[in-house]
Amino acid sequence: MDMNWDDLKVFLEVARTEKLSVAARRLGIDASTVSRRLHRLEDQLATQLFDRSVEGHALTKHGQLLLETAREMNTRAQSAADILQGKNLENQGKVRLGVTEAFGNYVIAPELATFCQHYPKITIDLMPLQRFVKWGHHEVDIAVTIEKPPNTSLVVSRLCDYQLRMYASREYLERAEPINSLDDIYNHPLIGYVDDLVFSDQLSYLERLLPNSRASFRSTSVITQSIAVCEGLGLAVLPCFLARRHPELVPVLADQTKVTRTFWIAVHPEQKKLARVNKVWQHLKTYAADNEALLMGQDGQTMDSTPVNPH
Amino acid sequence: MDMNWDDLKVFLEVARTEKLSVAARRLGIDASTVSRRLHRLEDQLATQLFDRSVEGHALTKHGQLLLETAREMNTRAQSAADILQGKNLENQGKVRLGVTEAFGNYVIAPELATFCQHYPKITIDLMPLQRFVKWGHHEVDIAVTIEKPPNTSLVVSRLCDYQLRMYASREYLERAEPINSLDDIYNHPLIGYVDDLVFSDQLSYLERLLPNSRASFRSTSVITQSIAVCEGLGLAVLPCFLARRHPELVPVLADQTKVTRTFWIAVHPEQKKLARVNKVWQHLKTYAADNEALLMGQDGQTMDSTPVNPH
DNA sequence: GTTAAGCCTTGCATATATGCAAGGGACTGT
DNA sequence: ACAGTCCCTTGCATATATGCAAGGCTTAAC
Numbered sequence: 058m059d060m061n062w063d064d065l066k067v068f069l070e071v072a073r074t075e076k077l078s079v080a081a082r083r084l085g086i087d088a089s090t091v092s093r094r095l096h097r098l099e100d101q102l103a104t105q106l107f108d109r110s111v112e113g114h115a116l117t118k119h120g121q122l123l124l125e126t127a128r129e130m131n132t133r134a135q136s137a138a139d140i141l142q143g144k145n146l147e148n149q150g151k152v153r154l155g156v157t158e159a160f161g162n163y164v165i166a167p168e169l170a171t172f173c174q175h176y177p178k179i180t181i182d183l184m185p186l187q188r189f190v191k192w193g194h195h196e197v198d199i200a201v202t203i204e205k206p207p208n209t210s211l212v213v214s215r216l217c218d219y220q221l222r223m224y225a226s227r228e229y230l231e232r233a234e235p236i237n238s239l240d241d242i243y244n245h246p247l248i249g250y251v252d253d254l255v256f257s258d259q260l261s262y263l264e265r266l267l268p269n270s271r272a273s274f275r276s277t278s279v280i281t282q283s284i285a286v287c288e289g290l291g292l293a294v295l296p297c298f299l300a301r302r303h304p305e306l307v308p309v310l311a312d313q314t315k316v317t318r319t320f321w322i323a324v325h326p327e328q329k330k331l332a333r334v335n336k337v338w339q340h341l342k343t344y345a346a347d348n349e350a351l352l353m354g355q356d357g358q359t360m361d362s363t364p365v366n367p368h
Numbered sequence: 369m370d371m372n373w374d375d376l377k378v379f380l381e382v383a384r385t386e387k388l389s390v391a392a393r394r395l396g397i398d399a400s401t402v403s404r405r406l407h408r409l410e411d412q413l414a415t416q417l418f419d420r421s422v423e424g425h426a427l428t429k430h431g432q433l434l435l436e437t438a439r440e441m442n443t444r445a446q447s448a449a450d451i452l453q454g455k456n457l458e459n460q461g462k463v464r465l466g467v468t469e470a471f472g473n474y475v476i477a478p479e480l481a482t483f484c485q486h487y488p489k490i491t492i493d494l495m496p497l498q499r500f501v502k503w504g505h506h507e508v509d510i511a512v513t514i515e516k517p518p519n520t521s522l523v524v525s526r527l528c529d530y531q532l533r534m535y536a537s538r539e540y541l542e543r544a545e546p547i548n549s550l551d552d553i554y555n556h557p558l559i560g561y562v563d564d565l566v567f568s569d570q571l572s573y574l575e576r577l578l579p580n581s582r583a584s585f586r587s588t589s590v591i592t593q594s595i596a597v598c599e600g601l602g603l604a605v606l607p608c609f610l611a612r613r614h615p616e617l618v619p620v621l622a623d624q625t626k627v628t629r630t631f632w633i634a635v636h637p638e639q640k641k642l643a644r645v646n647k648v649w650q651h652l653k654t655y656a657a658d659n660e661a662l663l664m665g666q667d668g669q670t671m672d673s674t675p676v677n678p679h
Numbered sequence: 680g681t682t683a684a685g686c687c688t689t690g691c692a693t694a695t696a697t698g699c700a701a702g703g704g705a706c707t708g709t
Numbered sequence: 710a711c712a713g714t715c716c717c718t719t720g721c722a723t724a725t726a727t728g729c730a731a732g733g734c735t736t737a738a739c
Contacts, residue, residue, distance in 0.1 A: 060449055062373035062441065078716060087698050092717060094696090104452050105641050111705055111716085119452050126448035130373070130441045137437035138371055141415050141430050330416050389686060398728050403687060405726090422686085422735055683738080689731090696725070707714080 064098040065127045067091055068106065072124050075113040149178035152337045155197035158185040159279045159299045160219075160320060164352075165201070165341075172340050179333045190323075198328045199338055203260070206323045216320040217345035220297045220354040221262060223314035224306045229289040236309055242267060246291035248274040248282050262294045262316045297354025317353075320345070375409040376438045378402055379417065383435050386424040460489035463648045466508035470590045470610045471530075471631060472496040475663075476512070476652075483651050490644045501634075509639045510649055514571070517634045527631040528656035531608045531665040532573060534625035535617045540600040547620055553578060557602035559585040559593050573605045573627045608665025631656070631663075 070080040071091065081088040099106050106120035116124060156165050161183055169181055190200045200206070206213050223242070230236075234244055249263045249272030263270060274285050279295065286293045287303055294316060300306045308314070322341060328334045345352070381391040382402065392399040410417055417431035427435060467476050472494055480492055501511045511517070517524055534553070541547075545555055560574045560583030574581060585601050587593050590610070597604045598614055605627060611617045619625070633652060639645045656663070 060445060062376065062445060065373065065445075076716080088716080089699085089718070090697055092719090096718095099641060102449060102452050103641065105639070109717085113716095122451060123448055126444045129444050133437045133440050134371060134373060134376075137434055138413060140433060141413050328416070330410060330414070332414075387686080399687070400689075400729080401727055403689090407688095420687085424686095681739085683736105685736085686734085688733080690729105691731105692727105692729085694725100694727070696723105698723080699721090701718105701720085703716105703718080705714105705716090707712105709710105709712085 060098065060101045061094075062130070064094045064101075065123075065130060067094045068098055068120075068123065069127045069131060071095060071107070071114055072116055072120065072127075075115065077114060150331070150333050151180045151182060152199065152334055153182040153184060153197045154337065155184045155186045155190055155200040155202075157201060157203055157320075159296050160201060161185045162280065163296075163299050163302060168340075168344055172337070176333075176336065179336065181337065198331075198334050199322065199324045199341070201341070202321050202323065203318055205319075205321045211323045212326050212329055213321060213323045214342070216322040216341065217349060217352050218317055218319050219352040221294050221316045221318065222297055222300070222308045222311055222354065223266070223292055224283075224286055224295050224300050225292045225309050226287055226289045226305050227307055228305070229291070230307065230309075239267065239310065239313055242292065242309070243270060246274065247272040248276075248285050248291045248293035250275065250282075262318075266294065266314055266316070298352055301354075320352075371409065371412045372405075373441070375405045375412075376434075376441060378405045379409055379431075379434065380438045380442060382406060382418070382425055383427055383431065383438070386426065388425060461642070461644050462491045462493060463510065463645055464493040464495060464508045465648065466495045466497045466501050466511040466513075468512060468514055468631075469496040470607050471512060473591065474610050474613060479651075479655055483648070487644075487647065490647065492648065509642075509645050510633065510635045510652070512652070513632050513634065514629055516630075516632045522634045523637050523640055524632060524634045525653070527633040527652065528660060528663050529628055529630050530663040532605050532627040532629065533608055533611070533619045533622055533665065534577070534603055535594075535597055535606045535611050536603045536620050537598055537600045537616050538618055539616070540602070541618065541620075550578065550621065550624055553603065553620070554581060557585065558583045559587075559596050559602045559604035561586065561593075577605065577625055577627070609663055612665075628664075 067080070067084065067086075070084050071077055074080045074083065077091050077095070078088045081091040084091065095107070102119075102123075104119045105117055106123060107114040108117055154161075154165070162185065166183060169183065173179065173181065184197060186197075186200075190197055190202065190206070201216060205215075225233075225245075234241070236242055236245065247263065247267075247270055250260055263272060274282075274290055276282050276285070279299070282293045283295055283299055283303065283306075285291070286295065287305060292309055294314065295306075300308070322338065324334065324338055329338065378391070378395065378397075381395050382388055385391045385394065388402050388406070389399045392402040395402065406418070413430075413434075415430045416428055417434060418425040419428055465472075465476070465480075473496065477494060480494065484490065484492065495508060497508075497511075501508055501513065501517070512527060516526075536544075536556075545552070547553055547556065558574065558578075558581055561571055574583060585593075585596050587596070590606065593604045594606050594610055594614065594617075596602065597606065598616055603620055605625065606617070611619070633649065635645065635649060640649065
């Protein structure tokens with residue numbers, strides 16, 4: 058039977074100490090276990106490695122030969138472990154972060170500037186995605202999505218909730234017919250997503266707020282939609298954290314057009330083992346926890362990267 | 369937690385094949401086991417060794433570094449195992465054989481001349497002992513004793529039975545009073561062991577054959593006793609295989625003075641692992657089995673070293 | 680679009696390793 | 710000669726590793 062390499066650690070320690078019980082203490086395992094593993098090693102090698110006597114365990118010629126081997130293996134293993142530990146703990150390398158367009162540009166991007174100052178050796182590739190993540194091809198390490206990934210092989214966690222409301226520009230509202238109820242909105246031009254190209258049901262808030270309504274200006278990009286609203290082309294449902302960056306945008310029927318959605322965060326389990334990936338994951342989780350008010354569109358929130366409720 | 373070196377074998381094979389299931393087949397273990405040990409190794413090293421994808425297991429930078437280490441450890445381990453196996457199988461070295469005086473000189477010694485011709489690299493130290501074996505100090509590798517060793521940590525086996533009878537020289541019987549019964553023997557001088565120096569009760573056959581008898585010529589050496597009998601100094605109980613070498617010795621009241629004893633053979637378990645020690649052990653067992661008639665003192669047996677019943 | 684194949688992971692039962700405690704052997708001190 | 714100590718081995722209960730089988734994911738073939 059083949060030699061168990063891990064038993065060589067035991068052999069090495071007994072050779073060093075010449076006493077099985079002392080070796081056991083140094084290895085932190087039971088003396089009976091050391092005895093068994095040593096005998097098993099001798100069985101596997103079909104030879105005797107120690108002369109056992111009341112004086113202790115003295116190496117045989119075979120044992121001395123194996124000691125050379127075990128010492129070199131130990132040196133190699135120790136060196137590799139030290140290097141790997143050092144490399145892993147250096148917090149360097151690339152992390153590819155897939156995000157939604159709005160969240161990525163208006164929330165994550167400003168915040169990651171701060172992160173990268175703390176971790177200059179970590180490079181973050183921010184990838185706004187307007188479709189489902191292709192996990193099988195490792196196109197991202199971490200993804201922030203609006204739909205909970207169904208893939209149970211991923212590590213998935215709820216990141217935070219966020220709110221959306223219907224907005225219009227101040228200029229538009231001054232020249233258009235007044236809006237006093239949801240029905241009044243039917244008389245105004247709407248801006249929204251392209252029905253056939255919507256990649257998630259979670260984006261279908263216009264349809265749910267105003268059944269049978271129809272957007273006259275349509276785009277796959279929420280940023281494009283927000284620019285159109287700013288230009289006075291009509292009304293659109295926008296994330297509050299995005300709208301706050303444009304003082305010319307005002308909420309329309311704020312209490313009646315409020316929608317809540319959830320951001321999810323997902324990672325491949327083996328990617329999460331990497332220190333740098335884990336660091337980004339932790340940072341995003343912490344940021345979301347500290348900025349819940351901002352994401353929920355509560356009044357008085359600043360849009361800078363300073364956490365409102367610092368830990 | 370410390371890296372398990374034996375898991376490096378698994379790592380090595382997966383690195384080679386780039387497919388976990390193929391590595392499992394080559395290693396002869398279950399794919400689920402390979403999966404677990406690989407993940408455990410990555411946990412222990414707190415890093416990721418493979419990029420897993422549908423294409424297979426590609427090494428990471430960390431994995432490539434560890435691969436170097438694993439390869440060198442494998443080379444070392446393989447080389448050591450080969451050398452140890454070769455050394456062990458060469459059947460060379462010394463075997464220290466402790467025996468009783470008579471058995472060693474008159475049975476074993478002639479036979480070992482044959483043995484050494486077959487195994488020229490094995491040196492046998494024949495040590496006639498007139499006392500208990502000091503197993504703790506490794507003074508012998510194998511011992512042939514008349515008393516079963518009680519030490520259960522030894523490998524003990526019955527070697528063979530042998531017979532003893534009372535002998536006198538032909539010359540003595542011609543000039544002495546005739547001996548027609550056991551009671552008549554009380555009128556003759558007896559030769560035996562030194563009571564205070566007898567190291568085994570198994571040697572007290574004189575006392576048992578002739579209660580209250582007293583040896584007038586006493587020695588610790590059975591060879592000395594046999595020489596005294598040959599010189600006509602009296603009668604003694606001698607092993608038949610020894611007495612047959614002296615044609616001038618004749619058994620006295622052969623049927624009434626017959627005594628049977630047993631030879632035991634013992635070895636340290638770890639010594640028995642050695643090829644050369646095992647070889648001597650096997651040879652002695654085979655010899656005893658083939659020469660039972662000789663040892664049991666049956667008529668017509670030759671005293672040379674040729675086995676009577678060859679295999 | 681559906682089905683089959685290949686690959687890896689995981690639940691559960693079984694096999695093996697380990698720790699604990701007891702026992703035996705050898706040596707030392709009284 | 711006897712008792713105590715140290716060391717190693719071994720029986721047994723417990724913890725852990727492994728194999729088997731099932732399930733999930735991805736890709737290819739039809």
